[in-house]
Amino acid sequence: MSDALPASIGTVVIGAGVVGACVAGFLADEGQDVLVVDEGCGAGSSANAGSLHVQMQSRFMRLYPENVPNMELQLPLYPKAVAFWRELASSLNADFDLKMTGGLMVAESQDQLDFLGVKARRERQLGLDVEILDRARLDAIAPYFGPSIVGAELCANEGKLNPLLCNAAIRSWILARGVVLAEGVRVEGIARSGTGFAVTTTRGTVTAGRVVLAAGSGTRLLAAGMEPAITIPAVAEPLHMNITEATAPLIGHLVQHADRMITLKQFGTGQIVIGGGWPARQDAPGGHAEVELASLIANASLAQHIVPSIGNLRIIRTWAGLNTSVDGMGVLGAVPAIPGLFVAIPGDAGYTLGPLSARLVADVMLGRKPGEDISPFRPERFE
Ligand SMILES: Cc1cc2nc3c(=O)[nH]c(=O)nc-3n(C[C@H](O)[C@H](O)[C@H](O)COP(=O)(O)OP(=O)(O)OC[C@H]3O[C@@H](n4cnc5c(N)ncnc54)[C@H](O)[C@@H]3O)c2cc1C
Structure with missing residues (x-):
């Protein structure tokens, strides 16, 4: 303009x-x-990936343990923020491809499951609707995980939308x-x-x-x-994202990991968006974010490890953007x-x-x- x-x-x-x-x-x-x-x-x-987060993200807890008390202060706002997205869609009479299918934070070891157990107890005290699922219960609602996953924390009011x-x-x-x-x-x-x-x-x-x-x-x-x-x-946090070609409905939930950087979700149009905090480059202070080949490979490999059938899909686009951290x-x-x-x-x-x-x-x-x-x-x- x-x-x-x-x-x-x-x-x-x-x-x-x-x-x-x-x-x-x-x-x-x-x-x-x-x-x-x-x-x-x-x-x-x-640059946004369209995850509607509610439970505390393990990545932020790991990277910034000193911020956990502040994260807890803001936690009750998250389910309200998801509900507000629904209100906005309805007041604008718009289709956001918004689905509240719940979010799963998966664990690959007993230690990770114990971490999720402690986190879920605290989140319940703060008013969230969360529960721990063992592998059998997980399989009943999400039969797409690889053999290494032992259980997950389910947060009922997480979801996803299409930011485009x-x-x-x-x-x-x-x-x-x-x-x-x-x-x-x-x-x-x-x-x-x-x-x-x-x-x-x-x-x-x-x-x-x-x-x-x-x-x-x-x-x-x-x-x-x-x-x-x-x-x-x-401060700016440059982050990397990948998206696959479209496929048949595979992943209903928003998926994260207790100890590794991953988010996975599938749009209504079939593409699977893969992210979770892998770093991108910033060309200069205050400048643009640029994709990082190492992040592309590591992020995609981890996605395939967690949901093996993703390995059959081609990545059709990658991008990078600046997140803001306070x-x-x-x-x-x-x-x-x-x-x-x-x-x-x-x-x-x-x-x-x-x-x-x-x-x-x-x-x-x-x-x-x-x-x-x-x-x-x-x-x-x-x-
Ligand atoms: C790759 C990536 C994926 C993400 N995925 C998710 C997700 O799935 N779910 C989620 O909840 N959050 C996600 N986030 C975080 C989320 O995108 C941001 O928190 C959100 O965009 C913040 O919105 P905002 O309007 O505050 O800031 P921004 O979206 O950062 O917008 C700020 C704007 O200010 C402009 N600006 C800055 N300085 C100036 C200036 N001096 N003059 C003029 N314009 C200026 C910038 O150009 C920018 O467009 C993601 C972030 C990234 C980078």
């Missing part, structure tokens, strides 16, 4: 990922004028509501101006009454450049030191949490009490 940006607007949202787009949509639904700016083209959390369908429907919704979407435009700085802001972009300056930082890991630099500087320690939970709400500034970073499994996080921030901006207590996620907790 090469159109000039509006000189002045009520709200500028920086970032057209799932969160920024939904914040814009919820504000525009109530008659607010909103500009969404994204440096990417075809922006919209497009979701992103397209969200884009249509916000454009129909009159949101101005500027892609290929980078925000370079935000200065306070009168009672509002002057947002400097690669396509000129826009003045706005309010600014929402929904820029994922890009939020850190934007917040640090403000006066006063705001600390949001969001401290195990989201950063949501107003920045008290700078009236009119808001932050919207969803937390781990941020696509799952995206629309609900956006709803909560939009409610604050609309002067309403949000439907969930967002005080643990307040932006000023890093100061």
